[in-house]
Amino acid sequence: MPKLDPALLDAMHRYWCAANYLTVGQIYLRENPLLEQPLTLDHIKKRLLGHWGTTAGLNFIYTHLNRAIKQYDLDMIYVIGPGHGGPGLVAHAYLEGSYTETYPRVERTREGMRLLFRQFSWPYGIPSHVAPETPGSIHEGGELGYSLSHAYGAAFDSSELIVACVVGDGEAETGPLATSWHSNKFINPKRDGAVLPILHLNGYKIANPTVLARIGDRELKQLLQGYGHDPIFVEGDEPMPMHAAFAAALDSCIRRIRRIQGESRRSDAPAKRARWPMIVLRSPKGWTGPAFVDGLPVENTWRSHQVPLSDMSKPGHVAILEQWMKSYRPHELFDERGTLVDELAALAPTGERRMSANPHANGGLLLKPLHLPDFREYALAIEQPGSVRAETTRHLGAWLRDVMKLNLESSNFRLFGPDETASNRLDAVYEASSKTWLSETLDTDINLAPTGRVMEMLSEHQCQGWLEGYLLTGRHGLFNCYEAFIHIVDSMFNQHAKWLKVTRDIPWRAPIASLNYLLSSLVWHQDHNGFSHQDPGFIDHVANKKSEIVRIYLPPDANCLLSVTDHCLRSRQYVNLIIAGKQPEWQWLDIDAAVAHCAAGASIWSWAGNEDGDPDVVLACAGDAPTIEALAAVMLLREVVPELRVRVVNVVDLLTLQTMDEHPHGMDHETFDRLFTWDRPVIFAFHGYPGIIHHLTYRRHNHDNIHVRGYMEEGTTTTPFDMMVLNHLDRYQLCLDVINRVPKLEHLRRQAHERYTSAIERHRLYVSEHGEDLPEIRNWRWQPA
Template identity: 65%
Template sequence: MRKPYSRSAPFVLDDAAAELVDRYWRAANYLSVGQIYLLDNPLLREPLKPEHIKPRLLGHWGTTPGLNFIYAHLNRVIRAHDLEMIYICGPGHGGPGMVANTYLEGSYSEIYPEVSEDVAGMRKLFRQFSFPGGIPSHAAPETPGSIHEGGELGYALAHAFGAAFDDPDLIVACVVGDGEAETGPLAASWHSNKFLNPARDGVVLPILHLNGYKIANPTVLGRMSDEDLRSLFSGYGYDPLFVEGAEPFAMHRHMAATLEQALQDIHAIQQHWRNGGTDNTCPRWPMIVLRSPKGWTGPKEVDGKMVENFWRSHQVPVANCREDGNHRKILEDWMRSYAPEELFDENGRLKQELRALAPVGARRMGANPHANGGLLRRELKTPAIEDYAVAVERPGATTAQSTKILGQYLRDILLLNQSHANFRVFGPDETESNRLGSVFEVTDRVWMEEIRPYDVQLGRNGRVMEVLSEHLCQGWLEGYLLTGRHGFFSCYEAFIHIVDSMFNQHAKWLKVSRELAWRRPISSLTYLLTSHVWRQDHNGFSHQDPGFVDLVANKKADIVRIYPPPDANSLLWVADHCLKTYDRINVIVAGKQPEPQWLAMEEAVRHCEAGIAIWKWASNEGNSGEPDVVMACAGDVPTMETLAAVDLLRRHIPELQIRVVNVVDLLALQSREQHPHGLPDDVFDRMFTTARPVIFAYHGYPYLIHRLTYKRTNHDNLHVRGFIEEGTTTTPFDMTVLNELDRYHLAIEAISRIPGLLEKAAHVVEALRAKLDEHGRYVREHGEDMPEVRDWKWEH
């Protein structure tokens, strides 16, 4: 149980306690410098020699002493109040500090026993940092206690709030660097306080670390006055508390008192809300603005140039320590200034009185299970997809909105898991637009600002997270997943590109964490991309871009999956499957508009389990062995247009032998050597043939299909049609015509590619081209598609 806070008087850190905290901070600083510079002689028991220095000096010092300072003080309050706390390190390359502190508290050596708590272990600790075969310079999956990849700036605060949702006892200390604070995603993240409910959620304590400089320039926030910063963050809805200075002992006392005040304020807000207090406005949470010198406690000058409190301390303040004796002397004096003999015993172990400052067991921030979320993960309860099945008595005879059916399934997941509070739906103001509105039958959108009497579907306890920032939705979901929960992210297809880089970073995190036995699996990140390229009736060219899957396909094969289900029952199977997976990123592409339904549930299950299949009911190849042409498709609109093209071909050239292949697991097109879902070559060859033309209608950019299949035997006969960057605000069918993905172009392509057929069927091609001309005239006169297109049904 958390120990109660006393509010009787301001907290004062006494001299003895300040001395101990300072020594602990010095120990972390010493280990941080050692990681950047040293190969050997870890405790400086002899003068530094060139061979003790790394040949390549890589790492970042400037932000690190501030991070170490914060870590030491968080340790103190964790012990004092028995807090459940994790530390998110926003400043990019703060890795030396994160590694140093987890080593000091003992969690690092527990995970990596070879990096032992002695001289030999310290030598390994130093050697491995930014060294071939070692660890990165930033807080990475290899770093205990981290759920945040420090290689890219902007996402720390969103991750922190995602971690705090639905975890009422958790405090997430989130350090935001002043360089990071200049990024767009981070600027939007301050608004996350409008979505945090004190009654049921944990809390985020933002610590804005202002050391004044980024790589080679001042920072914007670092140059702002305290008055302006107070106005800025008060406007965001926070109560900013300032800690400023450079003299260590004054700063220790100030930081300790400020942290106590922040925790008292947090406790008061939570008690008010958890004891039945209700306010029609957001609570004003505390945050800390910490101003400290960049490169604090490091060299003040090198070669006559200012270093401490300036951008030259950002990376490696003394750069030529192997070759330059003067530089080596500066480094040695710098490291000895921390008095390592006062910090470590003869064996190289942190002295006992300092070890006693760190929390113990799972209270250590490097060992907290929330930072290894798979330890806390519960399996998601899901309903049977058969309960939502669309009845399909005959292919194409039924019309339904696939994502609307999925919304009913998601609604019931929310119901089934409400007692665990471990599932949320995320999206940028599009849940209803994407036809997932059934979820609002059982929950609201989270909203902690004023709720007015005429507002609908807004509530303090909602489980739908909507904010018009794809960055925030992604960051919240990542933090939620990384701390052991489940979620679902729906987005307009064109605008998921906004989080391309966030996707990259999460994919890299998963790739590395899967290789670490101590990192337990977390739930997969699942996207639904809808309102897609082929149905932008109200928006047009700006909303037409299916290229996110091209980026996704770049990642390691066992990390990503891409699914374009052709109808509602297939979408149900795919979503159900994706939500049960772990350590992956799943991308589902499905339209929200009414569309033909092709497969009964039993058929959809078989099809999705196979990933790729011949649709025998749509084919007419008989028993002749091989067809004249393979008509392949992936995606809902391409599937419909392919079947309409097959219908045209069968009516105009009934003797033509046609095979229809549908792809629902896109990466199964790769070989088995490239992807675990890939079809074996012999199976692929039997399905797509080794010499017949294949006309492939694809949802996205055509080159991806070529890229996935380039090693296949029949690749030279593969002719792909997809989005070719033609678009506007127009009718659904006209969009396919503009990009030559429509039924007429597909049928003409098939006739043109079958050897000898074009000469025999020239009149068919002429008739099909006439239909394209007729369409062009009709749609521009009437503003809608021709009745024979609009009302087309599969009749075979």
């Protein structure tokens, strides 16, 4: 393999020095950006924030990637796992010119450099990590463990894209990252782009050594080969030999990627799983920084992780900082105006080939609308409420199948799930596309193909990371999961929601497709799995995020689910949470009524009540199983107190319960009062934990009269109805609640309590004896008045 021209390597080294200089300047300086005056405390920030330890290595890698982009005309973006190397990525965007194009006030001059330094980790400036404000980034600094999943998600269906993914050795100790090494088994070299993992071993985390840095190259190589990679090791601390070695390794990887893709794309045979190359870079922590501070070793130790010189009031520290920054010889890198010299500026790619300006890293620029079939054509025919029983999510699966079909050619839609697509009754999608699978297959396998567009791996982290990377680079998707296990990705949801919040206020970030969750296998139908599979708390987690970002839907039937999902797949810049059961349940609304109900978010089901505009009590419900119990309670009340005027309100868009100033979907007070009244008792049957309803309605006029029944953290392996009984959400309890809270029914309360006790005792004796619910529960159906 030909070696690079020594003059080019020397120029690259100086470019690296320029990036390192800008990195240190961002951490420390607020004035005197070019050190044209002797450095003093007045030039240094009072609060020193940021991370130095990983950044010189990141700058080294970025410099070499730029050379490869130019030499091979690559379409490349980066994902930086060690996200606290933020000042380095900002430095490179500045050197490439895209930072100034994005933020014109930060010019490529002395004054622009001063602003660049001053804004870093500064009030109302920019964060210390790789953040949405950083041009070229799709991966937030707080997302520890998700870099590879994001990188592969970005590469799916982007045939010419290479995603250079730097994995930190501390990050490599996390569960999500350990899982994501297997992503290489889902890359189709015929149609997908490529991921180039670069494992950056600098030996330390905040205060401890890292596992992979201490197991030796032989064991590490075997580990990575076992994951299916072909690693090339580059290690040392002398810059020039390291430049030559890394350049050779990178050239080898690029050629190997092109060979794998070329051979596969020229062949008519189905794609096969490839052994993709990767690089292991072992460099000192805090490389090129101070070797010693106050007599203690810093470079190549954990002490360089954040700010090596953290107390600038100590004697000699200002001098050490000045010596450190001048070691990069800034007067040779920047001209008298403070602009990078032409010789070095010419090393960077131009236009959209710059990683900091690549449109894949601003995915909304590439986003194309989905082709969606008319969901009304898939509607269940409902002549009367409760006349049809169906599996709600299975009905949605037929529509999703055709969503997949309509978007096969554009290759911009995938369905993600941790081995639960069929279990959640969405398996009709396999009629349009199989599951992606490039590994060995057996004759007994079904629905597997290299060309599949359904992504399944038994890791919620992996599915979420893939989907996020796919969305952030301009595509669409849906993540289906068991309700109880979606908590596994709580922190990933947090970070994505924060990303969406911040990017809403960044005008150059184009809106991306929403992150859509469909949760099924719900808490109320876990009779075979038991308590471990019962947790509706993701609702609370989502509801705590900024209102302009999150939406929560609990469609009560299949037609409402169709309407809601169509809306969510059309939306932009949200996280949409859809919760719908998969078991056969009664269906309530025809398609026109369903569309109107979903548009309103909550409405009175006049066919279920008898209130004639003046109810004695409101029975509210949200969620498919609670809706059935509420309607069953209505029928019981008809028998016990036929003169009672009952209103039934169903809530499908949960956040409409908030006020208009708290959420864009919030109802005004007049609408809320029209539904829930000013002063009548409201018995609310809710899918999740009761407290969230009080949280959402605490500012409403009638809040003190709202009594919520929901999940109370009670469960076991039992019958579906017994789950309701255990959590006091059953029809008998709801009926008793009504009688206990309607003042004019006070005379019936004692009798009602006895009736309730008798009903529950009969239920418990029956399920204990027969292992199934009472016939009147199993065979219940809605009967209009």
